[in-house]
Amino acid sequence: xxxxxxxxxxxxxxxxxRQYLANPTGYVFLTLFIATTAAAAFMQEGFFARNxxxxxxxxxxxxxxxxxxxxxxxxxxxxxxxRSGTDEILLTSPVSEADVVLGKYLGVLGMFTxxxxxxxAHVAVLSFLGDPDPxxxxxxxxxxxxxxxxxxxxxxxxxxxxxxxxxxxxLGALGCAGVVFAGAEPWAAGLLGTAVLGLLxxxxxxxxxxxxxxxAAFAGGLGTVVGLAFWLPSLLPWLHEDGETNRxxxxxxxxxVDSHFASFGEGIIRLGDVAYFVGSAAVLLYLCxxxxxxxxx
Amino acid sequence: MTQTERETGPVTxxxxxxxKVYGEFAAxxxxxxxxxxxxxAAFLGVNGAGKSTTMRIxxxxxxxxxxxxRILDLDPTRHDQRIELARKLGYxxxxxxxYRDMTPAESLQFFVELRKLAGGKQHIDRVTEQCAIGQVxxxxxxxxxKGYRQRVGMAQALLHDPEVLILDEPTSGLxxxxxxxxxxxxxxxxxxxxxxxxxxxxxEVDAIADRVVMVHDGRLVFTxxxxxxxxxxxxxxxxxxxxxQRAKEVA
Numbered sequence: 209x210x211x212x213x214x215x216x217x218x219x220x221x222x223x224x225x226r227q228y229l230a231n232p233t234g235y236v237f238l239t240l241f242i243a244t245t246a247a248a249a250f251m252q253e254g255f256f257a258r259n260x261x262x263x264x265x266x267x268x269x270x271x272x273x274x275x276x277x278x279x280x281x282x283x284x285x286x287x288x289x290x291r292s293g294t295d296e297i298l299l300t301s302p303v304s305e306a307d308v309v310l311g312k313y314l315g316v317l318g319m320f321t322x323x324x325x326x327x328x329a330h331v332a333v334l335s336f337l338g339d340p341d342p343x344x345x346x347x348x349x350x351x352x353x354x355x356x357x358x359x360x361x362x363x364x365x366x367x368x369x370x371x372x373x374x375x376x377x378x379l380g381a382l383g384c385a386g387v388v389f390a391g392a393e394p395w396a397a398g399l400l401g402t403a404v405l406g407l408l409x410x411x412x413x414x415x416x417x418x419x420x421x422x423x424a425a426f427a428g429g430l431g432t433v434v435g436l437a438f439w440l441p442s443l444l445p446w447l448h449e450d451g452e453t454n455r456x457x458x459x460x461x462x463x464x465v466d467s468h469f470a471s472f473g474e475g476i477i478r479l480g481d482v483a484y485f486v487g488s489a490a491v492l493l494y495l496c497x498x499x500x501x502x503x504x505x
Numbered sequence: 506m507t508q509t510e511r512e513t514g515p516v517t518x519x520x521x522x523x524x525k526v527y528g529e530f531a532a533x534x535x536x537x538x539x540x541x542x543x544x545x546a547a548f549l550g551v552n553g554a555g556k557s558t559t560m561r562i563x564x565x566x567x568x569x570x571x572x573x574x575r576i577l578d579l580d581p582t583r584h585d586q587r588i589e590l591a592r593k594l595g596y597x598x599x600x601x602x603x604y605r606d607m608t609p610a611e612s613l614q615f616f617v618e619l620r621k622l623a624g625g626k627q628h629i630d631r632v633t634e635q636c637a638i639g640q641v642x643x644x645x646x647x648x649x650x651k652g653y654r655q656r657v658g659m660a661q662a663l664l665h666d667p668e669v670l671i672l673d674e675p676t677s678g679l680x681x682x683x684x685x686x687x688x689x690x691x692x693x694x695x696x697x698x699x700x701x702x703x704x705x706x707x708x709e710v711d712a713i714a715d716r717v718v719m720v721h722d723g724r725l726v727f728t729x730x731x732x733x734x735x736x737x738x739x740x741x742x743x744x745x746x747x748x749x750q751r752a753k754e755v756a
Contacts, residue, residue, distance in 0.1 A: 219618035227606055293602030297661065300564045301619050302591040304584065422528075 212310065216303040220311025221318060224285070228319045241277050241323045248273060249330050261338030263330065263348050267473035270352055271388045271465050274359050277323070279380030282316045282363025283373040286496075290371035305500040309493055313364055320356045324349070344475040351472025354485035355465055359384050361492035368499045391464025394442060394457045401460035402435030409434070411495070414502070514542035516575075517669055517699040518563065523572035525558050525723075532558045533723045535572065540716065545695035547714035547731075548703040549744070555723040556703040557599050560673050563701070564596045576669055592620070595667035599674050599703075601658030605647035609638055609657045612646065616664050632660040636690065652683035659690065670694060672702040676709065688712050707744055710734065719744070 228234040248269035249255065255265045289295040298308055328349070334340040359380075366379035386403065389396035409431025414424040438456035461467075468481040518540035525533040533555045540546045550556050561567040563574050565581030574581055579590040604612055613632065617625035633639050636656040641649055646657060655675065662670060675691065676684045691713050694700060702713070710717055710731055717734045719727035727734060734744075 213621075215621050216619050219615060222618070223604070223607075223615045226611070227604070230606060292605065293598055293600065294604060296561070296566050296598040297596070297602060297616075298619075300566050300591055300594070300596050301616070302588045303619060304588065 211304070211306070213303055213307045216301075216307045217311040217314065220298075220303075220308065221314045224312065224315030225318050228281070228315070229322075234319065237277065237280050238323050238326060241273070242326050242329070244273050244277075245270070245327050246330060246333075250333065261334045261340040262344060263334070264473065266330070267348065267351075267469070271355065271469065274352075274356055275384040275388050276381055278316075278320060278356055278359035279363040279366065279377045279384060281319050281323075282360055282367055282380055283377035284367070285312050285316050285364050286367040287371050287373045287376040291373075299500070305497045309364070309496045309500065313360060313489075313493055313496075316360045316364060317357055320360055321353065324352055324356060341475065347472045347475045347477050350477065351469050351481075354472075354482065355469055358387075358465070358485045358489045358492075361489040361496075362387075365492050365496050365499075368496050387463055387465050389464075391461055391466040394454070394461070397457045397460040397464070398435075398439035398442065398454075400463065401456055402432055402439055404460070405435035406432035411498070514544075516540070517542045517544075517577060518546075518671075518701055519573075519575040520559065520563065521573045521575070523559065523562055523569040523574055525555075525562065525567065526570045531723055533562075533569070533720075536720060536723070536725045537572075538718045538725060538728045540699060540701055540718075542699050543695075543697075544715050545691065545700045545702070545713055546716040546718055547710045548701055548718050548720070549705070549707070549710060550703075550720040551705050554705075554720045556705075556720060557673055558723075559720070560596075560598075560671050560701070560703060564594060564671055565590060592665065593668045595662035595665070595670045597658050597662040597670075597672045597675055600677065601655045601675075603646050603654060603657055603661070606645060608643050608645055609633075609649075609660065610642040612657065613660060613664060616661055620665050622665055628664050628666070631666075632663045635663060636660040637686070651678050652680065652686075655679060655683070655687065659687070663694070668698060670698050670700045670702075672700065674703055674705070676704070676706065 245266060249263055249266035252265040258264065286295070289298065299305070331340060331345050331349075334345075362383040363376075363380035366383055367373075367376040369379060370376050386396065386400040390400045391397070406428045410424045410428030413427035435456075439454070442454035442457055468484045471478050471481055516539045520536055520538050522535040522537050523533055524531065524535055536555070536559060548556050548559065558567065562569050563576060563581065565587040568582045576590055577593055579586040579593075581587045581590055604615070607615070610629070613629045614625065617628060622628050633642060636659050638653060638656050638660055641653050641657075646654060649657070655678075659672075659675065662672070672691070676687050679687060688709070691700060691702065695713070695715075701718075702709075704710070714731055716730055717727065718725070719734075
């Protein structure tokens with residue numbers, strides 16, 4: 209179906225999950241995730257002041273927690289393959305780039321899902337303290353999972369750019385930070401928009417001119433300048449009137465995760481919000497397969 | 506396979522004016538050669554000559570900037586043909602990269618699953634015996650000696666019993682005993698398979714190869730039989746002449 213080799217994808221997923229779970233570092237990350245989310249959920253004044261058995265306090269912090277946790281899981285996904293040279297064996301096996309990307313993605317998503325699964329213990333704590341709404345808990349956890357699934361794609365894409373796990377972590381965290389802060393801070397939305405335009409211009413040139421790296425760098429610079437031209441007027445007081453909105457900032461603010469995640473935290477599952485997370489992950493995974501395929505140009 | 510059969514058999518590996526340019530740097534410049542069925546060909550050259558780049562192009566890991574590569578008449582730059590080729594080709598990349606946290610048994614099982622090989626255990630048993638790795642099958646790869654790691658890499662390349670083998674520096678970093686064992690294995694495999702192995706060690710040519718393809722600075726400088734390479738003044742002097750180094754350095 210859809211040309212996906214499920215056996216090969218499954219083999220990669222099992223291999224990666226085994227590697228994560230056989231490694232003490234995986235358990236350190238898992239423990240840190242549970243501890244951090246527990247602290248964010250319960251060790252807040254607001255949790256006891258509101259006297260409601262929900263995860264509203266955690267919802268505020270979750271994007272910021274995942275912004276660091278998910279890139280920590282994904283940082284080695286491709287960077288380690290490149291560093292050790294095993295990418296050469298994988299990519300000369302009878303599997304397509306799409307299968308490799310899908311396998312890698314489902315591997316990191318599996319690890320994230322396992323971690324999130326352990327954090328369901330927070331619901332048990334809520335049940336002990338009060339009477340949480342099962343529907344609200346389900347939608348909240350679905351929101352966490354979808355947000356994590358999107359961040360997994362951001363982290364995997366970051367891991368494609370380098371053979372250094374630390375650099376991959378920083379790139380992944382920066383990528384996630386862009387969509388976490390874009391809704392809260394106009395400057396973050398401007399920065400995200402400028403980066404997206406730069407990337408789109410560079411990739412566009414790279415596709416059209418079949419691997420012209422210098423041209424792509426120039427096109428990326430041009431995209432950045434275009435982004436700055438749209439963004440800067442809102443930063444410079446003499447170029448706009450007070451209260452005037454900037455469509456460029458508004459457009460990229462709409463890409464922020466908080467506005468799409470908020471409804472899940474209220475027990476509402478909107479198709480548009482699901483489509484935002486799933487669609488973003490799909491676009492990012494396509495970019496990953498594209499980057500793997502570029503070695504053929 | 507007889508010498509005549511090797512000289513007249515169908516072309517299995519073909520590089521046709523392949524070039525690879527990275528920015529301003531030309532790693533390969535119009536390299537052309539052929540390897541016929543049943544031949545063990547040594548791809549000889551000093552470090553940085555362009556051997557690994559050529560092998561990566563032949564296996565479909567990289568695409569050439571210009572020119573064409575064919576193995577078993579399959580074009581590794583075309584997606585469908587690369588997949589088909591990967592089923593018939595065994596590849597040991599330079600320094601034998603492996604998943605170091607896994608054991609050889611887990612690693613081979615992964616490749617059995619990835620390649621969807623029916624009767625996976627028989628395949629694993631066969632290469633375990635062929636590469637003599639039985640006693641280390643359940644030790645983590647990062648705890649194995651370089652020689653055993655190289656053998657596990659060979660086992661991975663042989664797992665699907667490929668028609669063609671491409672081995673990038675298979676004896677690099679091994680001690681003399683391990684080198685002898687790997688050469689014996691390659692000679693044995695050469696009876697039934699077409700093999701292209703890269704090396705910068707002249708003795709490898711004498712020990713294993715029927716034909717020699719020599720590159721230097723990304724250009725082809727010699728292609729012919731082992732006898733043609735050594736006929737006049739010995740392989741070593743000829744090697745240094747062809748790679749542009751002074752003959753007196755040999756002494």
